[in-house]
Amino acid sequence: MALARRRFDTLIIGAGGAGLNAALQLANSGLSVAVVSKVFPTRSHTVAAQGGVNAALANVLPDNWHWHMFDTVKGSDYLGDQDAIEFMCREAIPTVYELEHAGVPFSRLPDGRIYQRKFGGQSQNFGGEQAARTCAAADRTGHAILHALYQQNLRAKTHFFDEWFAINLLRDDEGVVLGALVIEIATGDPLIIEAKTTLLATGGCGQVFRTNSNAHINTGDGMAMALRVGVPLMDMEFFQFHPTGIVGKGMLISEGVRGEGGYLINKDGERFMERYAPHAKDLASRDVVSRSIMTEIKEGRGCGPRADHVLLKVDHLDESVIAKRLPGIRESSKIFAGVDPVYEPIPVFPTAHYSMGGIPTDRFGRVVVPERHGEEAVPGLYAAGECACASVHGANRLGGNSLLDILVFGRLAGKDIRDYVRENPYHRNLDEAVVEAAIAPLERWEQGGEGPGVAEMRGTLQRLMEDHAGVFRTEAVMQEGVDKLTDLRERLAGARLRDHSKAFNTARIQALELDNLFDVGMAIAVSALHRKESRGAHSRPDYPERDDMQWMKHSLYFKAGDVMDYKPVRTKPLTVETFPPKPRVY
């Protein structure tokens, strides 16, 4: 089949914060840039980020990037790469100013500077008093940032493919990535986009779990696309369960609520975080707070008729604080939990939220894979944002560091892409065989006949992941999970689409997303089973301690054969001293 083709200097897949900030860097470079997004750009999930973005501006309390770096390394449970972390914390400051100049309507302090709030895991002076580092636009920071970036891209006349879905990367025999196969959702027509570089900025994969804070579209597409061209995924066992999702629904109640003075209570009205984290209390790191909630519930101190949640108390705060700083949270609580936090506490339970792991990259957004001597960049392939792993979050991400990550590394990838295209100015020949491999999933779903449907398979997968790769993980539970998932993956081959029509066929898109969810789910389950220690978000009652001797290393999962490999953590920062591993107490 001869498919339509178009050529661009560079292709960006994803129009969230990472993709749009990369596009903006490239806009003035004279290169032709295509941005492909399966939803209209401002519908990307960055829009949902509430609390804010970290940068040591020191507008409210004393601060500097080095303290921010320490908190991030400690928060990562010493699995983050210290060179990348130093870089991110330094770049945070100019990045936030640049956003402000781009028009982001940050909340303000009386003197006109950007408002900053307290978030979990932040300290002054390397573990001292609480810091206030999170720059916020009320509790709609992601919305404010995403819209401003989209607007700036309109100004810069970026070329958008809105509501186009990327199916697979095109990677040739020599390992060079030559673009991607995409389809236009409205017409169902496939298109080959040839590009000298391709940036994956496809966001997270929270939809692999049943109860999650993520949008319907967060199906790990970019991660799965990388897996399918032989690139491993890194540290996928580290999945963050945010402590405060609305019980039974999963919608997020921002950590900003605790930053503004809210706290958690159990059925006895006890502020239980004082027991688990005497110093930081409710603003301990997310993994710590989530485990504490689970323990309270397991030990019978949960609230409600089913004792299945705890309460987030806000009603002691002034109504004006809630109106000014947390208007979106108040709205969500009313709609989804049926409570007005001004008068009643919000029922919460941990919700699957964020993937620390992802496509391995270096500090410049280049995708790197192991080679005989260390590692090498995959020519033409970049990744940034939640789908990537730089690795700045290690085993546990701090609140406010993800918006930062996507913006800093999105921008930097844009810069590196510019240099790469200058040095590699010609399109390479694209072989028909490469296209055939890429189009296979599309053709596979064209088969007629009976078989399990997509919605049913998705539901089964999500429950399986929740039961076997949740907050607490033991060998037996995880082994059973991998076994079941292996069986389910075999059934997937028999699943069928009923609707094979072309125009805006959402069923087909969901089928392609289902393939991706399986690839990513397996990466999480297998990586988790292999790591025999507790670190950050990966918590094993059968191996309760962190084991730096054996396990201070990054995992790499390969799809072919479901095999694991490992690589060392980069403990040497760029200019400062290493922060050596220490017990992590809050």
Next chain:
Amino acid sequence: MAQSLGREPMKFEIYRYHPETDSKPRMQAYEVEVERGMMLRDALLAIQAEDETFAFRHSCGEGVCGSDGVNVNGVNCLACTTPVSELKPPVQVRPMPGRPVIRDLVVDMSQFYNQYQSVDPWLKRTEPNPEHEIRQSPAHRDQLDGLYECIMCGCCSTSCPSFWWNPDKFLGPQALLTAARFVLDSRDQATAQRLDALEGPYKLFRCHTIMSCVEVCPKGLNPTRAIGQLKAMMLKDAV
């Protein structure tokens, strides 16, 4: 509002149109087991799980992405923040009015996006930027509340009669709200230029203050007030 704890069946009638097989649209009846706390989006998903040929847009599920504007019993709303318990059965769900239908509840929003783009929706500065943030007082920042939160769902513009009648000339409430968002930003330095661009009998002045836009905005924003502010500033500008 009648509300029971158990599951009970509820009748829905959904607008269906498939360009490849249908010569004209039809309404199709479905029954959904609804339960307490269920949103319209959940009901639409339940329908889709049974009948995958049914298409609608949605994503965040929490009223922030603006994907799932639909017309329900004659009123535009977001499916994901509309509790089914507030709806009168049989619940009639149609695409947002006045836009070409691509399939089922999915409409072509290009014109709406073009109008948004036509107001130059980005911050314009003539002075070079400072090294730090551009200072803005909390009072000036407060001016943006009620404007910057727009999620571009289109509920307002597609229920505005002036927008139906003059879609190519009248900018519609969403684009005008966006224009106000930049005119009222103390950091923006193109106020006069922005106001000039709204001159003429149509772009702005076709708004007859019918207020449909205000009633339907799921974020509680008030485009009519924003339009009023623009009008006032233009008058002041002209004097």
